[in-house]
Amino acid sequence: MNLDLSKEANGVTFLPRTVAQSMPFSSNEFPKILNRFSVKPNSAEAKIMKKTIEDCTEMPASKGEQKYCATSLESMIDFCTSMLGKRVEALSTELEKETQLRKYSVVGFKKIGGGEVAVCHMLKYPYAVFSCHNVHSTRVYMVSLESAEDGGTKAKGVAVCHTDTAAWNPNFEAFQMLKVKPGTVPICHILPEDNIAWLPN
Template identity: 55%
Template sequence: MDFHLVHIITFFMLVVGATNAVMLPPQLYWKSMLPNSPMPKAITNLLHPAGYWSEEKGTWVDVGKGGVDVGVRKGYYEGGGTDVNVGVGRSPFIYNYAASETQLHDKPNVALFFLEKDLHHGTKLNLQFSKTTSNAATFLPRQVANSIPFSSNKMEYIINKLNIKKGSKGVQIVKNTISECEEQGIKGEEKVCVTSLESMVDFTTSKLGKNVEAVSTEVNKESNLQQYTIASGVKKLGEKNKAVVCHKENYPYAVFYCHKTDTTKAYSVPLEGADGSRVKAIAVCHTDTSEWNPKHLAFQVLKVQPGTVPVCHLLPEDHVVWIRK
């Protein structure tokens, strides 16, 4: 895929036409809204270096001890996190999607979904963890993100402005992500796709208040597919059924699919790999799946029916769970 942030920046400058405006980085908005809530790695990995955005220069200005360094972190997101085969296809974390043939047959031994009754010390799961790539698509300041269309009605415009080669894999990825964001959620689900960190904070605090904590899975090293054992110390997080889950989407810049239901529980799950590696994983359990697509990947893997038993899944390293303290 050919995603280039420099084209996003140039587009923003042309639209706004400003020369002297300065925008503070998203992390300062976080600190102003959530002064007592530390950022998880899933967020800090997607931030630009400390500094500010200058419309005059069309880039980040990084102010450090050695002076001023002007530059743009280039790159795009092509996966990372727990290997769950999201790729170009539909996300397995969207409730109303049927499983694709690729998801059913590619790495069928990966235990993405499991039952809540198995969430305890000693349970063994086949998993693969891949650390998030260093050139992952980063957050844009809200003003910049809001200036870029994010709609299926503007698809050709988006493809041109982001300089994505027509007919490439990147075009299909952008189309799929916007489609996922525009489709209606299931009954009882409040959802939104946020295109900036500021928007993620606003959505979460509107649902849970400001006394919140953001957590994410932490992987100390990459691993091939292997057996992990749930270690002692499984812990329920936050208040009962009070959580917002934000799934990282594949897009030229950071976009998250955030949703909330009243039937979601979050857990901290320590894992020990057969090779000795350790993972501080975050799991989400859904106590009511009656509104999910009957052909959802979880039902086909676990051989259960919608609405019968609580279904859980581990979160990739670059997804975020918000809980009320």
């Protein structure tokens, strides 16, 4: 399978919670945000930032799902521990070396956790922002991957398999690619390197 497991954002870091909470982060305050980061209103960067704010704060949650926009590490941990309890572990995909799109083979996998999981997806923004959600009816696997290129580059991928997709949008990209309908088969994907799966420990 062809996978791009590389980081989606470019080396941005979290702000401390107190600083993040003082920053405007809504579509209503978008002109103020652009001004703070000296970004021109009609630039490509402005469009990306606007989409991040809309996806993170305005997109409704699916039935039974809880969503949260984490703008600091502390707020991410608070959300995940409120879902999963105080003892949690964070897992992410690990690459042997930086990579772009590469053809990988699965050489092994192991189921981890018992079905409860919260996943945080990094979004593109001037500082670290994650869209987090608790995911029901989900299995998590650690997957060993090996590339036929570059002398067998290895990766450990965190794979998330959604077993109940009945309420998902029929136009979701995975359904189109697999030529299936919602609720018919599990949908699995490997998280990019800067996404995080949180599980009870």
